[in-house]
Amino acid sequence: MDSLKSEQNELMQTIFAIRHLNLYYGKKQALHDINVDLYEHCVTALIGPSGCGKSTFLRCLNRMNDLIDDCKIDGQILYHGTDIQSVNPILLRTKVGMVFQQPNPFPMSIYDNICYGPRCQGIHNRTHLNELVERSLREAALWDEVKDRLKTNGMALSGGQQQRLCIARALAMSPEVLLMDEPTSALDPISTKKIEELVMSLKERYTIVIVTHNLQQVARIADYTSFFLLGDLVETNKTETLFSRPSNEKTERYITGRFG
Numbered sequence: 001m002d003s004l005k006s007e008q009n010e011l012m013q014t015i016f017a018i019r020h021l022n023l024y025y026g027k028k029q030a031l032h033d034i035n036v037d038l039y040e041h042c043v044t045a046l047i048g049p050s051g052c053g054k055s056t057f058l059r060c061l062n063r064m065n066d067l068i069d070d071c072k073i074d075g076q077i078l079y080h081g082t083d084i085q086s087v088n089p090i091l092l093r094t095k096v097g098m099v100f101q102q103p104n105p106f107p108m109s110i111y112d113n114i115c116y117g118p119r120c121q122g123i124h125n126r127t128h129l130n131e132l133v134e135r136s137l138r139e140a141a142l143w144d145e146v147k148d149r150l151k152t153n154g155m156a157l158s159g160g161q162q163q164r165l166c167i168a169r170a171l172a173m174s175p176e177v178l179l180m181d182e183p184t185s186a187l188d189p190i191s192t193k194k195i196e197e198l199v200m201s202l203k204e205r206y207t208i209v210i211v212t213h214n215l216q217q218v219a220r221i222a223d224y225t226s227f228f229l230l231g232d233l234v235e236t237n238k239t240e241t242l243f244s245r246p247s248n249e250k251t252e253r254y255i256t257g258r259f260g
């Protein structure tokens with residue numbers, strides 16, 4: 001059994017290698033010397049108290065922090081071995097898509113929500129777009145619920161459906177990585193369960209990095225977990241190990257709810 005596990009470990013491919021990453025908002029340092037590898041086709045959860053830098057770290061991975069004035073980073077973020085600072089950020093964001101806490105469908109039809117990105121990339125062929133819409137909605141486990149009303153405004157869907165629409169919209173760009181920032185914290189338990197099941201099914205084709213405050217959710221869906229505290233990455237481990245045998249006392253205090 002152990003040899004099987006170590007074999008599986010060897011097969012894991014690093015997709016992001018973060019090396020000595022520091023991030024500053026003006027003079028305030030928000031991330032301190034972060035070093036971590038993220039693996040392909042895994043779900044990695046980022047946990048930690050509010051304000052510890054989880055969203056900041058997530059935004060580093062597709063250069064969304066570039067859009068924030070006064071935000072500076074040093075260190076390296078290697079994506080398939082290439083420093084993302086040398087990659088066109090627009091292109092990077094098609095490969096590394098993002099889903100936010102509040103579902104944010106565009107105020108247009110379900111169909112047009114999905115086609116928005118591909119059309120910007122010059123795809124206008126009707127048959128091609130139809131296929132893309134169906135495939136993306138199926139992958140996001142939304143197709144059956146909306147296939148008869150693709151012309152309906154995306155904003156008219158329930159919160160959970162809107163979030164799956166946003167996931168479908170990200171998938172339509174054929175990303176490799178999905179960054180999800182507390183994607184279920186605005187949702188009811190049933191919608192949350194659907195998103196969790198979706199995340200687990202998506203990792204076969206995509207790499208997922210998810211911020212969540214729900215530690216039970218982490219235990220259910222994440223292969224790896226990184227614990228952040230005050231801008232430090234305290235510990236990254238297999239989720240099972242992090243919860244059963246954390247290597248850092250601060251991690252233990254957090255997961256057992258004993259943080260002051």
Ligand SMILES: Nc1ncnc2c1ncn2[C@@H]1O[C@H](COP(=O)(O)OP(=O)(O)O)[C@@H](O)[C@H]1O
Nearest residue numbers: 025030048049050051052053054055056057068
């Ligand atoms: N756009 C910003 N400008 C200045 N400071 C920011 C900005 N975004 C976040 N911060 C600060 O950086 C720290 C980390 O924030 P954040 O990454 O949002 O934490 P988390 O997602 O873990 O709650 C906090 O102190 C926060 O106030």
Ligand SMILES: [Mg+2]
Nearest residue numbers: 054055056211
């Ligand atoms: Mg956050």
